[in-house]
Amino acid sequence: MSESTIKNSTISLSRAPSVAGFASVVGRKEGEGPLRARFDEIVPDAHAGQKSWEQAESAMLRRALDLACSRSALPGGVPECLLAGDLQNQCAASAYALRDVPAPLWGLYGACSTMSESLCLGALLVGAGYFASAACATGSHFCSAERQFRYPLEYGSVRAPTAQWTVTGAGCVVLAAEGPGPYITRVTPGRVVDAGVKDLANMGAAMAPAAYDTLSSHFASTGRGPDYYDVILTGDLGRLGQEILRDLFAADGVDLGANYMDCGVLIYDLKAQDVHCGGSGCGCSASVLCGHFLRGMRDGLWRRVLFAATGALMSPTVSQQGESIPSVCHAAAIESERC
């Protein structure tokens, strides 16, 4: 199989599904950041009323789902299917969050790209008429992620300057076959890209090449340039990864422009909140999309948003065996009008 055989291609949805409802729930630190006024709920502490961090992660994801469903005028209050995943081993946070929801679950794993993976797949399934509605949800939790991927929090390990801070938060988007919009109009699924980066404390560098691959494929296959969109939004490349992505496009003579932003940079005050390169985790792009950008689209601030969350697909075990970090990026065009 040669690199050039297939380029990612973009699917245009002739019956573009509408965003019917959305919601975001975040932790205390996220609730103290620049977007504090944009989230639906801010939980007061890391346990969110539960006994463990893992259960707190589930509870927040479930709360985002319930809120989004309650705003979506769904028959019976329940979406016809669920698309969800998370960072916990065996995607346990989403499975436990959804175990008493009487709708089928398509379990996904795209690491921090899961919000856009779920949105892309949900749009394809609803757009084809298989389901009248779909809930796309994901989340993450700083404490459960740290102990699983890095060190027990009690060690108080020093963080590298390139490190990011896993967001405690969740987001959910409910899609419906018909509605007032915004609509998921285009879907560009991503392939696995491995640029050879091995530094687990530099996820931005590992994931930027995947964002470049999918976004450049999106532009090439749609004939749209970066200036078509009011916002081009990556998930959690962070400050450094964002710069690398700009550089990769600049080498092609493409300026991503002022409309390019990254959820991981937006969610915290990078200096004042001591988060080094910014936020990360499935819950980063999920809460920023559902808190800040879908609200903004509803309020008429933006009409065309290209949402491209990225995920790093390594595991601690395989990284300890010396492997580099493969990544993926899925992109969904969210537009006020069907086109």
Add this chain to the structure above:
Amino acid sequence: MSESTIKNSTISLSRAPSVAGFASVVGRKEGEGPLRARFDEIVPDAHAGQKSWEQAESAMLRRALDLACSRSALPGGVPECLLAGDLQNQCAASAYALRDVPAPLWGLYGACSTMSESLCLGALLVGAGYFASAACATGSHFCSAERQFRYPLEYGSVRAPTAQWTVTGAGCVVLAAEGPGPYITRVTPGRVVDAGVKDLANMGAAMAPAAYDTLSSHFASTGRGPDYYDVILTGDLGRLGQEILRDLFAADGVDLGANYMDCGVLIYDLKAQDVHCGGSGCGCSASVLCGHFLRGMRDGLWRRVLFAATGALMSPTVSQQGESIPSVCHAAAIESERC
């Protein structure tokens, strides 16, 4: 959300995709079992030429993909998308296996139901015309699973009588929009079912209620009874879980009959191979479907197979916190003729 609001429903594919190619690769123990003559390749040892068990798992999954693609007459030799997942933390086995395949990856997590989840989703995506072809692949490895989910192998832990043996193996099915069949004609996605079982050494008991939920929904929504199918095939309920599923249907007055089988029971000689209740793992249903049943359909042995792999969605962390085991089952009807 009440239990009765939505029942799983079955999607009938008006343009049912065809199985274009399939392949199976298994480990030595599986190659010594009753189905030894049915698999495409049997690797000689647990490392399969790699340096670690995790890498071996990736290599076997990739080999199954390459074999299946080579038999599928795909333009350029590459499917238009990939649907894959596995049991390794962060689904690393499939991500690393597929990192140089130039096609988009929909990363899935359905635990041991991943083969049927990928087949169901792949059929929906190809059936809608979004992709002309899709490769559905998964696998598992006894050694990587044991050390991740249970104990280091070096401990030599005694296994419970209800325990199952994680299959070292992989399978891949390539679907295409057109072809001579067999076809994926019906898809019944499953919801998360938690019957309260907490015994990690009794996965069959935890997963049987999910199989019951999805299969009974399939029968109710299609008007088909168990006797419609030449084979009803669960993934890895094992000997005990198989009995529980029969009992659950018997309580409804439904006899699953002699055509009901379980991949976990078929793949080993349960007594001679010291595997207690049978095989498990994503690779169990994947290799048995691709090795035994799709071959048999091609050779005219069976015309209608209902494939319903089950998955247990717990994680070791959450189980240690006292949680019960939620499960899921997705069902795909595979038939020689479109209907």
